[in-house]
Amino acid sequence: MSYLHFAGTLISSLFKKPYTTSYPFKPLEYPERMRGKITIEIEKCIFCGTCMRKCPAGAITVDRTNKEWKINPFSCVQCSCCADNCPKKCLHMEQHYTTPAPEKTEEVFDARVPGNTQNSGNSQPAGK
Amino acid sequence: MGKRTIVPFGPQHPVLPEPIHLDLELEDEKVIRAIPSIGFIHRGLEKLVEKREYTEMVYVAERICGICSFGHGWGYCKAVESLMKVEVPSRAKYLRTIWHELSRIHSHLLWLGLQADAMGFESLFMHSWRIREEILDIFDKTAGGRVIFNVCKVGGLRRDIEDSELQGIAARLQRLKAEIKTITDTFFDEPTSVSRMRGVGVLTKQEAYDLCCVGPFTRASGNVIDMRLIDTDGCYQDVDFQPCISTDGDCYARCRVRVDEIFESIRIICAAIEKIPAGAIDVPVKGNPPEGQFFTRLEQPRGEAVYYVKGNGTRNLARLRVRTPTCINIPGLVKTLQGCDFADVPILALTIDPCISCTER
């Protein structure tokens, strides 16, 4: 028994660099398969509504008549059920997280607008 | 006759990972009686079977608890697969075992950190969780999430791990063994740590069996109750699993059992990685769960968990019941608290490894 059993670890940790990353000043390195956020290539979407039916959290709304695809990223649980079942493979699970925000807003993608400048899904990922 | 007071413990307490309320009847410094009360984190998840189909219910089952998340997903899938008579491929069984044992290591490291925090040894707490971060990095790389995995589905798994990645995991775990040993030796040799844990909350073998306790709580008293001995849905039969037992029955023995389980889990994972077969990771599942019911059991890090599913021929299950180990360990906690010192209450509350969000669902 020794009172200084842990002393070796404690003293050596004084001289090592911190184990944590000083985020957000340094960028985070995300692993390749990380599930962060769903994005859509709206040009390929056929508005079949499969993603809306499969979503367990009810985060996706598909409007066929108005050609609008909406997702609430704060309801999304990042299960990638929608991405796996999409028949046109236009949904992708990106690595970076949803940017924090003071209130829960939906992201709207509208396929009728030429050039898609009105689409709101172009927010900057946090830390970059 | 000493002075009698009633002191509330919880729901907010620095040592508790989740809220439980205990009314402690004290006479001077000794606890005479403890009255538990739960319901602070009740989300009614079992009632969601009415709204979510059986394929979507996996996501709800995984989110019952953040620490034992993979176990709940596997237990639910196991129960539904047995009800629907679906046989999962061999590779999926091995991968599920590997993920579950990694889950056990991270849960025990979390508990070690909380135990150190309860004793006031903050730097040991931080170092235990630093090692736990290495395990969470493995989860991130393989499953895509640190805490909630979303890899289990009815019929198998949604993701595979390549063999090269598996070899990397085995090598990393072998390197971690030396670091884990430094941390755990401190628990067992440091005089302050030993005096806080030895002789506290003793339960004899018969008492632990009569109180129907499960998991490391009862294995530290000598009862060999471990569901991995009869498990056929993982690969425990192929890796020569041995349960970790102690006979002293106090907090020190429970700490020893959990630490032994960490090293046993590392051995199981390395053995499984050597023997894992190639092949498919899922089978297609068609149709609805038939009318009928099924009980299945799984060894979670905290003990035996029971999963009961009842089908009625539709896409929604009629009932899902998850009986988690902490639920049945609470009477054991109430019993050990009778007659203990007031200062030992945080150590005893932690010694059952409480996971109240599992208990209340």
Place this chain on the structure above:
Amino acid sequence: MVSEVIAIKPEDILDKAEALKAEGYRMVQICATRVQEGFELSYSFDKDLAMKNLQFTIPLDGKVMSITSAYWPAFIYENEMHDLFGIDIRHIADGVDFHGHFFVTAKKTPWRELPPQKPAIKFTPEQLAAIAAAKAKKEAAAKAAAAPAQNPEGGKQ
């Protein structure tokens, strides 16, 4: 996993529990399910890793005898069933009968009502006609695709 389900009568539960306790069984869990007639209760016991389940059904206002005299830890499940389902359990042991204050929820007995039955999907006459027309069109297209393949073989229609 070895596990058997045995149907018993509600009055016999305490006798059966005491018999199992004498044989050395450990109590595993008690589960309540809301069914059409009332509640279906399942009591699970285990010895040497083999599970035995006793099941019975009681009406909505039925009474069940507590088994805390044989298995003291059963108070956890009996209080939980009382608080969530509103099942009347008699003679829970002194000191562990919390009279509805064990599982504290905002709404009392939240799981007592039957789950809502999903209505069968009903189509309007126009929708039925549209589905029939689409089906006929698909069959005609399949026949037309098969017909040219048969023509070179002697002009079958």
